[in-house]
Amino acid sequence: DADVTQTPRNRITKTGKRIMLECSQTKGHDRMYWYRQDPGLGLRLIYYSFDVKDINKGEISDGYSVSRQAQAKFSLSLESAIPNQTALYFCATSEGGQLNTEAFFGQGTRLTVV
Amino acid sequence: GESVGLHLPTLSVQEGDNSIINCAYSNSASDYFIWYKQESGKGPQFIIDIRSNMDKRQGQRVTVLLNKTVKHLSLQIAATQPGDSAVYFCAESFQGGSEKLVFGKGTKLTVNP
Numbered sequence: 178d179a180d181v182t183q184t185p186r187n188r189i190t191k192t193g194k195r196i197m198l199e200c201s202q203t204k205g206h207d208r209m210y211w212y213r214q215d216p217g218l219g220l221r222l223i224y225y226s227f228d229v230k231d232i233n234k235g236e237i238s239d240g241y242s243v244s245r246q247a248q249a250k251f252s253l254s255l256e257s258a259i260p261n262q263t264a265l266y267f268c269a270t271s272e273g274g275q276l277n278t279e280a281f282f283g284q285g286t287r288l289t290v291v
Numbered sequence: 292g293e294s295v296g297l298h299l300p301t302l303s304v305q306e307g308d309n310s311i312i313n314c315a316y317s318n319s320a321s322d323y324f325i326w327y328k329q330e331s332g333k334g335p336q337f338i339i340d341i342r343s344n345m346d347k348r349q350g351q352r353v354t355v356l357l358n359k360t361v362k363h364l365s366l367q368i369a370a371t372q373p374g375d376s377a378v379y380f381c382a383e384s385f386q387g388g389s390e391k392l393v394f395g396k397g398t399k400l401t402v403n404p
């Protein structure tokens with residue numbers, strides 16, 4: 178079983194619809210992240226959370242919201258999806274702190290907004 | 292590597308050759324750097340990391356070099372194999388700040404048999 182699991186893996190939705198992408202992890206890490214990947218633009222940080230009560234905006238948070246339901250769960254919502262949110266979305270976790278910032282990624286969710 | 296427009300920098304090498312992938316990072320305060328490998332259809336995977344108090348670190352067939360003066364990071368892959376074909380990203384973070392990872396735009400490596 179994967180340490181970081183994203184659901185769904187693929188999703189097609191219509192403009193204006195609300196959609197939630199889910200992420201769960203079994204690594205016991207406090208820190209969780211949502212990234213968006215577009216061709217030629219690498220990975221851009223949407224939101225991140227360093228513990229259950231901590232939520233921080235990344236560089237491209239507009240149009241997105243997140244919820245950290247538990248240490249192991251971090252969901253990303255698009256309240257009203259638009260076509261330019263079509264992208265590959267990755268959830269990641271890290272142990273964090275001075276010891277290690279290495280991030281472990283899920284397999285990704287390919288979202289298409291039509 | 293940094294990309295221009297929507298096109299990833301690409302590097303094509305012959306199997307068995309050494310590969311060098313370059314990355315320019317943006318924050319002079321960054322003190323921790325990672326190289327990730329992303330194969331088609333998969334999430335990025337950790338390859339090697341380096342802290343700013345070092346200028347070189349070696350792993351198995353991979354070496355990362357850090358030049359803080361010019362904010363440059365490179366990944367060297369020895370005896371490149373077809374399985375090394377992937378997109379490679381560098382990432383930086385500032386451990387004394389928010390500690391979040393900021394990624395470069397990636398370089399696509401193709402290994403020709």
